[in-house]
Every structure is written in C-alpha cells, then in structure tokens.
Amino acid sequence: MNALLEIKDLKKYFKTSRGLLHAVDGINFAIERGNTLGVVGESGCGKSTLGRLIVHLLEPTGGKIFFEGRDYTNLSHQALLESRREMQMIFQDPFSSLNPRMTVKDTILEPMSIHGMFGGDQSEQTRHVGNIMDAVGLAGNLANSYPHELDGGRRQRIGIARALALEPKFIVCDEPVSALDVSIQAQILNLMQDIQSERGLTYIFITHDLSVVKHISNDICVMYLGNMVEKCPAKEIFKTNYHPYTRALLSAIPIAKTGVKRERILLKGEISSPIEPKPGCRFAPRCIDAKRDCFETQPDLVEISPRHIVACHLYSNVRAIKK
Amino acid sequence: MKKDTILEIRNLTVDYNSDFGTVHALNSLTLSMSRGESLGFVGETGAGKTTTALEIMGLIPYPAGVTKSGEILFEGQDLLKMGKSKLRSIRGEKISMIFQDPMTSLNPVMTVGDQIAESFRIHEKTGRAEAAQKAVRILEMVGIPGERYGEYPHQFSGGMKQRVVIAVALSCNPTLLIADEPTTALDVTIQAQVLDLISTLKKERGTSLLLITHDLGVVAEACDSVAIMYAGSVVEYGTLDDIYNRTSHPYTKGLFGSIPDIESDVDRLKPIPGLMPDPRDLPSGCAFAPRCTLSADECTLPGLGLVEIETGHLVKCRKVRA
Ligand SMILES: Nc1ncnc2c1ncn2[C@@H]1O[C@H](COP(=O)(O)OP(=O)(O)OP(=O)(O)O)[C@@H](O)[C@H]1O
Ligand SMILES: Nc1ncnc2c1ncn2[C@@H]1O[C@H](COP(=O)(O)OP(=O)(O)OP(=O)(O)O)[C@@H](O)[C@H]1O
Ligand SMILES: [Mg+2]
Ligand SMILES: [Mg+2]
Numbered sequence: 001m002n003a004l005l006e007i008k009d010l011k012k013y014f015k016t017s018r019g020l021l022h023a024v025d026g027i028n029f030a031i032e033r034g035n036t037l038g039v040v041g042e043s044g045c046g047k048s049t050l051g052r053l054i055v056h057l058l059e060p061t062g063g064k065i066f067f068e069g070r071d072y073t074n075l076s077h078q079a080l081l082e083s084r085r086e087m088q089m090i091f092q093d094p095f096s097s098l099n100p101r102m103t104v105k106d107t108i109l110e111p112m113s114i115h116g117m118f119g120g121d122q123s124e125q126t127r128h129v130g131n132i133m134d135a136v137g138l139a140g141n142l143a144n145s146y147p148h149e150l151d152g153g154r155r156q157r158i159g160i161a162r163a164l165a166l167e168p169k170f171i172v173c174d175e176p177v178s179a180l181d182v183s184i185q186a187q188i189l190n191l192m193q194d195i196q197s198e199r200g201l202t203y204i205f206i207t208h209d210l211s212v213v214k215h216i217s218n219d220i221c222v223m224y225l226g227n228m229v230e231k232c233p234a235k236e237i238f239k240t241n242y243h244p245y246t247r248a249l250l251s252a253i254p255i256a257k258t259g260v261k262r263e264r265i266l267l268k269g270e271i272s273s274p275i276e277p278k279p280g281c282r283f284a285p286r287c288i289d290a291k292r293d294c295f296e297t298q299p300d301l302v303e304i305s306p307r308h309i310v311a312c313h314l315y316s317n318v319r320a321i322k323k
Numbered sequence: 324m325k326k327d328t329i330l331e332i333r334n335l336t337v338d339y340n341s342d343f344g345t346v347h348a349l350n351s352l353t354l355s356m357s358r359g360e361s362l363g364f365v366g367e368t369g370a371g372k373t374t375t376a377l378e379i380m381g382l383i384p385y386p387a388g389v390t391k392s393g394e395i396l397f398e399g400q401d402l403l404k405m406g407k408s409k410l411r412s413i414r415g416e417k418i419s420m421i422f423q424d425p426m427t428s429l430n431p432v433m434t435v436g437d438q439i440a441e442s443f444r445i446h447e448k449t450g451r452a453e454a455a456q457k458a459v460r461i462l463e464m465v466g467i468p469g470e471r472y473g474e475y476p477h478q479f480s481g482g483m484k485q486r487v488v489i490a491v492a493l494s495c496n497p498t499l500l501i502a503d504e505p506t507t508a509l510d511v512t513i514q515a516q517v518l519d520l521i522s523t524l525k526k527e528r529g530t531s532l533l534l535i536t537h538d539l540g541v542v543a544e545a546c547d548s549v550a551i552m553y554a555g556s557v558v559e560y561g562t563l564d565d566i567y568n569r570t571s572h573p574y575t576k577g578l579f580g581s582i583p584d585i586e587s588d589v590d591r592l593k594p595i596p597g598l599m600p601d602p603r604d605l606p607s608g609c610a611f612a613p614r615c616t617l618s619a620d621e622c623t624l625p626g627l628g629l630v631e632i633e634t635g636h637l638v639k640c641r642k643v644r645a
Contacts, residue, residue, distance in 0.1 A: 141601065175481075178507050186593065186594035190592055190594065209538075252515045255585075256542075
C-alpha cells in the first residue's frame, strides 16, 4: 500500500484540574496518497486535536506518525520547519486564525517569504499570490483589504489560499466550508477536488456536514469521545453502517425538503466525560443496545467487510463467523 | 403592518466605509416577522445577514458602519430613533443574540459555568447557588457534562464554546432571539438537540426566532418562513412551502441546486456560475443579473422591488411573474 500518512495508536491527553482529559485516545489509520479521509463525530470528540497532532501543532502524548514512510513523531526544530511546507492546516475558525493587521496579500505571501519560495524572488511570489487568489475566488481588488473588512466566507477563502501557498502534499481541512453559503461551498469543494487531482494532494477533511463528507472523501472515519468507532468507504456509509453512534448521527441529518419526517434516533442518557474516562465503550451510557460487556471492556475494531471496520461489542462475534 | 408583527424592517440601507471604498452592505432591506414566528434568514456569503442582525442589536461597528436610511420597528417602536438607555434596556431584556463567532461573547478569563450563571443572576434575579444549579442543567441540555462547569473557554472545542453561548442566550429569556449560524459548528445530533431545545422554549414562552444559516436542511426543520438575501436585500420571501416547493427566484433555485445530495453520487457539484458582485460596486438594476441565466435587457433597469407573486410569497425578479 502506498500510504502517504500513517498514524499508530496516536494519543493526546490534556491536563485538567480534575485529571487527564483523553482528547484523542489511541487512533490508528493510514491514508493513501491522493486520497481524502473524512472525519466526522460529535462536537468535542477530538477531531481538531487529531488534525493538530498530525500537522505538529500539538505534541502527542503517545503513538507514532509516519509520513512517506518516515517517522515524523519527534522532529528536530529544522525538520519541523521543513514539515510545515509539506503539511498544512486550514482552520475551523476563520476569525481567530487570521492576523487582523495583515492584508489579504501579505497573509498569503508570508509563508512564501518565510520558506523562501521561488528562490526568494518577490515578484514571482506576488504573481503566485495573484494566481492563488484567483483560484479560491477572491477578487484581485481585495488584495489590500484587511480580514475584518471581509465577511466570514471571504475570510475562509484567505485561510484556504494561505494553506495552498506553499504547495503542500497534505492538508488537514478543519471545517473549511462550513462558513460558506452552499453555492460558494460547492465552488470551493470543486476547487479542492481539482487541486487535489492536479497535484496529487492528500486531505483529511473534518466536517459536520455528512453530505459534504460523503461527496469529498474516499473513506469516512466516525469518532466518538477520542476513539474511532467506525471507518468505511464513503459511498457505503449511508447504505451500510453498523455502530449505534453512526446510526444515530445519520438519522439526525436535516434534509432540505419540506414534509419529511424521519425516525430520528434520540441519544439519551448521561454523556461520558473524556476526563479520566471509565472503562468500557465510551458510547455505552447512551447506547440503546448496550449490554454488560459494553460497560466493562472497550471493544476492539473488527473488519466486517473489506475496508469496513467497527468497534462495537454487538459485532464482536463477526470476525469469528468470518474465519 | 401584519397583525401582531414583532419586528418590521423598512428600507434599511447600511454602508461600511473603508480605506478601499464604500461597501453597500444593506440596500433598502425590507423584512417583517410576527410574534412567535421562526424566520430562516438565508443567503449569499457577504449578503448582509450579520449586518442586519447587528443593526437590530444596535451594534454596527463605529465609525465604519453608517446607517443611511430606514426604520427598524420592534414592537412598534423604531429602534434607530430610540435613546441610548432605552435601547440598552430593550437589548438586555427583550432581544438577545447568538453571535457567529462564539469568542466575541465569551469572557476568556471566566469559567464557562460562571458565565452562564451570571446571566441567570442578571436576567432572572436568581441567587448564586440557584443560578449555578441552573447553569449546570442548561449545560447538560446542550450536551456538555455538568462537571465541566469550572473550565475556561480555551479548554473547549469550537462547538462546545458555541453551545455555551447558546446556553447564555437562552438563559436571558428573550422575546426575540437572533441566532447567527448557531449550529454550524455542531454535529447533527447535538444540532438536533439544540434546535429541539430552542423550539421547546419557543413553545413555552412564545419567543420569536431570527435564524441566520446556510443550512437549508436546518431551515426546513426549524423555521416557518424564509427570507433569501442577495447583495444586501431580500430577493425572495415566503413560507417554507413557498420557498422549498415553489422556488421562484433564480438565485434561490441556484442555492438548492448546489447542495450535495445524500442519496446520489455525483462527481462534481453545480455551484451558481460566476462570482459574487463586488459589494463596493454593485450593478444597477438586479444585482444577480450578471450571473443569471434568465437575464435580459430589462434586468439592468433600476427600480426593482419585491413583488407578491402569490399570497405572502414575494420575489424580486422581473422575469418571475404571478
Ligand atoms: N488546550 C486544551 N486544554 C484542555 N482541553 C482541551 C484543549 N483543547 C481541546 N481540549 C478538549 O479536548 C476535547 C476534544 O476537543 P477538539 O477541539 O479536538 O474537538 P472537536 O472534535 O474538534 O470538536 P468540534 O466539532 O466542536 O470542533 C474536548 O473535550 C476539549 O474540551
Ligand atoms: N467592519 C466592516 N468594514 C467593512 N466592510 C464590512 C465590515 N463588516 C462587514 N463588511 C462587509 O459588509 C458586507 C456584508 O457583511 P455581513 O457580515 O453582514 O455578511 P453575511 O451575510 O453575514 O455573510 P456570511 O454568510 O459570510 O456571514 C460584506 O461585503 C462584508 O465584507
Ligand atoms: Mg473542531
Ligand atoms: Mg455573517
């Protein structure tokens, strides 16, 4: 397999006054070059933390990150700087991730000058800024505007343009289109797909919009409180899904039509805390199918069909049946 | 004026002055809401939705924002003509707003629980202990374990911060709740929970809701009527049924055509062709004409207004007739 990125048992625990908060708790996956892995899950389940770990904005508590086959977990300062060129992140929040005192042009230019792109040739760099602004649909006459003069959507385009500036191989996209209207969202998604196929880019795409994630991804990973609970080919998820959390999530998608009343699976019960989590499945307290086992041991991932894996005791006999 | 109108905006025109020109953010915007209604406010990125909300709140940034003309009648009184202290008391007691960016309304050095409790103390005059209890309860109602009461905003994820802001806004018990993209940062199960919570409160207290969102699915679930914005004015307005089943304005049609479909697989999405107009240099006549497949010579003429094509269904387009 030609994996560009592989993570093994990746963990991030934050210290809090009441103990360790398990934000990301042992996640494994690999992404092939040129593919997109969609990541979905409950707000606060650790998606952004996972993305930040991978692009080295956070130090992992445990586990390993391999990029192009090399161990990328503990980088020297120099190697870290190099890795910035290859891995970029587009942030969830366009408001706080942009420097309010920098114009659009300077924002996109800055990473290029830091990394001395085009051999430091400033006129080449400026031309490149123009091309990128064009590519993300920012009118050229906005080059000298400041972020606060622009609406949320245009600000998010600046973030995308900035990430593309260094021509990275891999981008973690943390809700890059959620601030945009659906037409511009469609434009940006098409754009991201075009750049991906032109340059062989690899994406992790974090979003709450399940129709977007299905559209853009090859595989989808569903997370719940720091764990991966299901992973499968994107096209499969709406037809065949196994984990009770995945099912609840899918049942809650609001449909843009009138008069559709669907059976929504309501999640009841106490929400587990990620701080010093109890043993067993993290979803058990809210799961309608939970058995005693579920409160005692954490389920392993089992492969139910090719590329479709689930961590749930309801399916723990599946592997045995298949063997 | 409609019977029991709670909010009526008439010909509101707002500019932002910047070093690089004047942005025409709102161009003679007209909109009304009845008491207890949920109005979905949808539209182009940069169309002026947040500006409209800030105008109602009296929070347009000074000195960049300039209200050129118009009226905002809240319970019959023009907010734009009201004195500062009266306005402040209306904003505090009757209108509350959930901001698009949660950090604009959260205090970074105060625990999330205390921020909610404080709001209960101010608005419901509850004592310290009771306010804290209520804060824990409302935190759990928005899906955050009560034991996280004592944490600070930076320890929360984006969606968790957003839920704290929602909890604060709901604790104010407003007559009109303006929610600017309240659930965009939330997953769909928690979104459903938050929308249920808002709708329960609406039923109990008759709160009116102005819901700004890009999500046409959320509008379908949570709203009674819809206003579609483009380049600073409303281009289509009607009931859910009007907008979803008798979609009339070419821009609205384009929006519905852009949504990725869950049920089918397509390689490419179909955005509306062309670019958004530069808000500093809007075309005369219909602002959507340069991108519109129906556009004809007449579309560049000035004086275009909303026309009622069927009862209560208004469209701003010369090519769409009753
Ligand atoms: N700096 C921090 N200190 C302490 N806890 C943190 C910190 N950053 C994140 N957390 C906690 O880690 C968990 C995961 O947060 P994260 O931001 O990764 O969630 P998320 O899945 O991206 O959520 P959302 O969908 O709301 O953006 C949350 O419980 C959050 O409170
Ligand atoms: N402080 C400001 N100075 C200059 N221009 C501004 C300012 N605030 C907003 N604008 C401009 O006013 C127009 C309307 O912005 P507004 O934020 O109201 O749009 P919106 O409909 O809320 O967009 P979004 O869907 O992206 O949130 C935009 O063109 C924006 O760039
Ligand atoms: Mg996040
Ligand atoms: Mg806005």
